[in-house]
Amino acid sequence: MAEDEKNKNPEIVGFACSYCTFKASEMAGSLRMKYPEGVKLIQVPCSSRVDPAFVIKAIVEGADGVFVAGCHPGDCHFIKGNYYTRRKIAALKEMFNIFSMKEKLRLFWVSAAEARRFVEKVTDMYNDIKEKKNEG
């Protein structure tokens, strides 16, 4: 039974910018908001630190979904890091689209104050992937 449950519950790897999204996740914790336990966050100094190779490695080695989250465009601590992220991840999404698995990757912008938005976004993604996984 426990084994079954583990198989049905997706695991999602999230790359979270330490200046905004990671702060938002900490704030969600201190506000006692809940988000699915299958979401595993990895703190990165800036969302543009995420080499698309990390995302591909996570997917190929068994993650059910990956998201990359950073500051809203224009709000990057390093001035323009997330503009590069947007280009890189947009291209990676197109590549996932070619391989018919575009639902596995998401990109969103969450500022340090938007704990609720963070919880909504990850729960939304988690539920979509879980639905898809339990279908097949």
Added chain:
Amino acid sequence: MKGKKIRNGDIENALNKFLKDEHHLVLGFKKGTDGIHHQVFKGGVDNYSLINHVFGTNGALYLRRIFSKGIEVLLMMRPCEIRAYVELHKLTQIEREDIIAISIDCPGTVSSKESKNNMPAEIDQLKGYFSSNNSMRWACSVCREKRGVVGDGGIRFDKTGNLWIIPYTEKGERIISIIEGELEEIPHEMLIDRSKETEKFQVDMETFNKDFEKCIMCMNCRDMCPVCYCLDCVFNGDEYLPKGDALLNKVFRTGSTTMPRGKDLFHLIRMYHVSQTCVGCGACEEACPQGIPLTKYFKGVSERLQGLFSYMSGRSFDEPIPYITFLEDELKEAED
């Protein structure tokens, strides 16, 4: 656009004149006893061949890390090779100052693995030869740019069998001034036409896994790729590949049990890394000992990813590679 008409023997004479200076080199093709190969000419040219109908390697491979101070190198190569050179220049692997790149119209090539007997050597006959049978490499049959319109200058063939040399930059003009004759208006119609648009590439992971079943992870495709240049590739050694517990984890989570492990990872990551710079020359497929249809994937993926930014690899020196630049207001649809 203006260019010079070339008479028979003009090119060899011009190259010999250029090579009189002992600090000058020419990288071009030489007729050997068995086919035509890349050759560095010094001092003068012998058995020189303008076009090469056999694809072995992409010549831009030999240009990496050229920072030639004071030595002038003239490249006389196919458009795909010149385009790879342009990309390597943008990636700061080559300094452009002392290199003059002339691209030559390409009628298409056959694989170096195929038999090359009874193939004609002249370009107009070659074009007829390729249209009469399907011996052309797949990469060439879907080539995006067979015309010599990239680099510092181009050599084009017109429909009546004349050759034209056309300058695109000041450096090209300098080379063309070696050739005798006056600049004339070039004809509008050329032998090699603009390439046709190909269908958008779309595939799924099952087909991908089936196609790459035979891969033995020799990494020849990486080593022979002209634009895959990292000195310290993440796949040197096995640090990036799933091993030990991570491998067991992968087996249980994804159900994938094929070996050598990590070949899907290797090809997908490489596909992304060269996506904006891939020129679709098919050198990877040429180097593959297992005959995997690599060009189909690499070219298909790179074309769609370049299309996203209306970019074409090697088209011009001035367009920056999309991943190292950005616009503030773009790609709104990429965010969720």
